[in-house]
Amino acid sequence: MPDVLPGRARIVIIGGGVGGASVAYHLAERGERDVLLLERSELTSGSTFHSAGLVGQLRSDPALTRMNVYSAELYRKLEAAGGEHTPGWVESGSLRLASSPERLEEIRRQAGWAARSGLPLELISAEAAKDLFPLMSTDGVLGAAYTPTDGHVDPSRLCYALAALARANGVTIAQRTRVIEINTAKGQVSRVRTDRGDVECEIVVDCGGMFAAEIGRLAGVRIPVVPMSHQYVVTAPLPAGSMPTDRPLPSLRDPDLLVYYRQEVDGLVMGGYERQSAPWTATTSSYDAVPADFNGKLLPPDWDRFSEIIDNAQVRVPALADTGIVTMINGPEAFTPDNEFCLGETEVAGFFVAAGFCAHGIAGAGGIGRVMADWILDGDPGMDLWHMDVRRFGRHYRAPGYTLARTVENYESYYDIRYPAAERSAGRPLRTSPAYSWHAEHGAVFGEKAGWERVNHYSDAGSEQLRPRGWAGRHWSPCVEPEHRAVREAAGLFDESSFAKISISGPDAAAFCAHVFAGRVDRAPGAVVYTQALNDRGGIEMDVTLTRLAEDEFLVVTGTAFGTHDLGWLRRHARLTDASVRLADVTGAEACFGLWGPEARDLLAPLTPVSLANSDFPFGTMRETTVGDIPVRAVRVTFVGELGWELYCSTEYGDALWRTLAGTGVRPCGYRAIESLRLEKGYRVWGTDITPETTPDEAGVAFAVRREGEFVGRAALLAARERGPARTLRCLVLDEPRAVALGGEPVRLAGEVVGQVTSGGYGYTVARSIANAYLPAGTTEGTEVFVQVDGTWERAAVAPSPLYDPKGERFRA
Numbered sequence: 001m002p003d004v005l006p007g008r009a010r011i012v013i014i015g016g017g018v019g020g021a022s023v024a025y026h027l028a029e030r031g032e033r034d035v036l037l038l039e040r041s042e043l044t045s046g047s048t049f050h051s052a053g054l055v056g057q058l059r060s061d062p063a064l065t066r067m068n069v070y071s072a073e074l075y076r077k078l079e080a081a082g083g084e085h086t087p088g089w090v091e092s093g094s095l096r097l098a099s100s101p102e103r104l105e106e107i108r109r110q111a112g113w114a115a116r117s118g119l120p121l122e123l124i125s126a127e128a129a130k131d132l133f134p135l136m137s138t139d140g141v142l143g144a145a146y147t148p149t150d151g152h153v154d155p156s157r158l159c160y161a162l163a164a165l166a167r168a169n170g171v172t173i174a175q176r177t178r179v180i181e182i183n184t185a186k187g188q189v190s191r192v193r194t195d196r197g198d199v200e201c202e203i204v205v206d207c208g209g210m211f212a213a214e215i216g217r218l219a220g221v222r223i224p225v226v227p228m229s230h231q232y233v234v235t236a237p238l239p240a241g242s243m244p245t246d247r248p249l250p251s252l253r254d255p256d257l258l259v260y261y262r263q264e265v266d267g268l269v270m271g272g273y274e275r276q277s278a279p280w281t282a283t284t285s286s287y288d289a290v291p292a293d294f295n296g297k298l299l300p301p302d303w304d305r306f307s308e309i310i311d312n313a314q315v316r317v318p319a320l321a322d323t324g325i326v327t328m329i330n331g332p333e334a335f336t337p338d339n340e341f342c343l344g345e346t347e348v349a350g351f352f353v354a355a356g357f358c359a360h361g362i363a364g365a366g367g368i369g370r371v372m373a374d375w376i377l378d379g380d381p382g383m384d385l386w387h388m389d390v391r392r393f394g395r396h397y398r399a400p401g402y403t404l405a406r407t408v409e410n411y412e413s414y415y416d417i418r419y420p421a422a423e424r425s426a427g428r429p430l431r432t433s434p435a436y437s438w439h440a441e442h443g444a445v446f447g448e449k450a451g452w453e454r455v456n457h458y459s460d461a462g463s464e465q466l467r468p469r470g471w472a473g474r475h476w477s478p479c480v481e482p483e484h485r486a487v488r489e490a491a492g493l494f495d496e497s498s499f500a501k502i503s504i505s506g507p508d509a510a511a512f513c514a515h516v517f518a519g520r521v522d523r524a525p526g527a528v529v530y531t532q533a534l535n536d537r538g539g540i541e542m543d544v545t546l547t548r549l550a551e552d553e554f555l556v557v558t559g560t561a562f563g564t565h566d567l568g569w570l571r572r573h574a575r576l577t578d579a580s581v582r583l584a585d586v587t588g589a590e591a592c593f594g595l596w597g598p599e600a601r602d603l604l605a606p607l608t609p610v611s612l613a614n615s616d617f618p619f620g621t622m623r624e625t626t627v628g629d630i631p632v633r634a635v636r637v638t639f640v641g642e643l644g645w646e647l648y649c650s651t652e653y654g655d656a657l658w659r660t661l662a663g664t665g666v667r668p669c670g671y672r673a674i675e676s677l678r679l680e681k682g683y684r685v686w687g688t689d690i691t692p693e694t695t696p697d698e699a700g701v702a703f704a705v706r707r708e709g710e711f712v713g714r715a716a717l718l719a720a721r722e723r724g725p726a727r728t729l730r731c732l733v734l735d736e737p738r739a740v741a742l743g744g745e746p747v748r749l750a751g752e753v754v755g756q757v758t759s760g761g762y763g764y765t766v767a768r769s770i771a772n773a774y775l776p777a778g779t780t781e782g783t784e785v786f787v788q789v790d791g792t793w794e795r796a797a798v799a800p801s802p803l804y805d806p807k808g809e810r811f812r813a
Contacts, residue, residue: 022369067367088154108791232271434654491597500563534713596644
């Protein structure tokens, strides 16, 4: 008989795979009992039952590493508890091989990631790796990384264990129950309709795996996941005596050969990520539709496509050439366009997602369940998860073809070395500035962010002798230096049209801004304020400039990739406060160009009737004027530390405004120069230097927080001030200028790893390698620290910040 279906539940989880079971388990662990888990067929019948079950903990992203570490701890705990709810956890350890010099460089960097996370990763020789995995050939292997606490788990047993524990804690589980409709009222989920009856609810969690996009459509939400055919084989038993009997084989990855292995009784599970992938597309119109009866099923084997993996696998494990194959598993797995999970609340209030597990969802499942429970119950996942937040995907991902192209490119490069600043090519160009054609005609080298084509730099090269060594030199360009120097010595012109812009207007606009933002925003029209929005932990959720355009109208300007995040944050608080405000993304309505440098005033003055003198147009103010024949809004701000203005105009004037400004002879510049300039000036970037896990006091931006009045996060911030910060963001200068840290590198103080680089680069004016990192509070200037760059500990010193123009005289000139 089907499980009893209640008529109401506060939280409804859709999907009975390992993701849904983990969310249910962790909600129950938090004490939430009014939870209903719905499964269209039987538990594990989506992708969970055919997953390979590998659990690797280390990732380049610290948050994901923390989630995976928690997963391993949970699986270890459940296994140790014994009884009927064990997940089949095997702590086999894992090996990652380097079969090329470039890969060896990568695993040395990964050792740094492990050091910052406290994971016991060891760099070992090829011979030592063979001792651990006797089946492997060492031909071409230059070294390996070994993590003894990694392992593998039985995905189905894990799912059943979590579901059973959730049920024991009061969660209701209804199998063989298909959701056919999701109702909303005033933008909030209100009811789930199934083929067995209706369930009133407040919150819905889409844990549908490869079905997640279809479930999302029931609520009017786009979830960009694509089911991809992913294959692996289970071999026959290997020759007697070829495997150790006193311990399990560690899982083995050789990313240069695109393959992975783990032990399966006396044989191996072997799979990989082929260069010619196969999206499983039921229809060419959506690319993510799944047949209604596809439950507990597999796809037909595709031996031709898998031949590349078989050939590569035999190179590393020659015994496979003489070992039979028991079965091939070809099961669809839900992949996202950037290989990160889709988590969090969508634009429909109360409709959450935990999907897009990209074939590494078993490793993350425990951590996913925990952060989702916190997100649902507290409104906050407890850590910086914007790169996994479903809202990171802009409107362009509503296009099935674009989503498919990006997902396929991501899958086929799964094991590629991901060098910093590497660019993707699928689906480009898509979003372009009005000046795009001018840039292309004048030798621009474009990068892409949030679908926007942005100028990285132009083609006028500087000194090749400044190229950083190692990793940082891979996508470095000598063209950045002359643009940097032009801004410091004369002036530079930047196209910032991609910056996200959010309009806040309406009768409650001023009160709403005062409530949401921590800065002093109650200023007269024409004022421009640098400010943050804080969460209930006092962490920084938004880092923006806010311009008051009128008594009841404000404009938020934020980073290109953060517009959907910031708009979602504002909408959530507008809903919570019932504020009478209109919030709108107006990014595409206005072009924006930055003119900065000591000659900026002289270049701009002949083009505009407004006085640019300090007394008439001080820093932090806005004026409506014209430049040439174009009506503009001129805003005196800077992100490079020099005198200048951002000039906004309606998009139809954008090309004319750019050509007018470029006609002054000013040097056009790109975003790589902005990065170098802002590092010298000590300006922070949200998502790296400042995050939802850092307070303004820790981040060194407390000057932007007002002292009086209430605002979101104030209580937590004051409580943190009472305790005193445990860490603060500091500027480091490395002794070796060509050793450049880019972010994620561990930092060691007095022999102990105390943090990691948040961002770094080379400052062409100060001629130093610069890195930002959080260090223990009270660490004084001049203190010696060490930064691990490409596996080598480089000496550095805590430096005063900013390194350039510490009194701020240049931009106020």
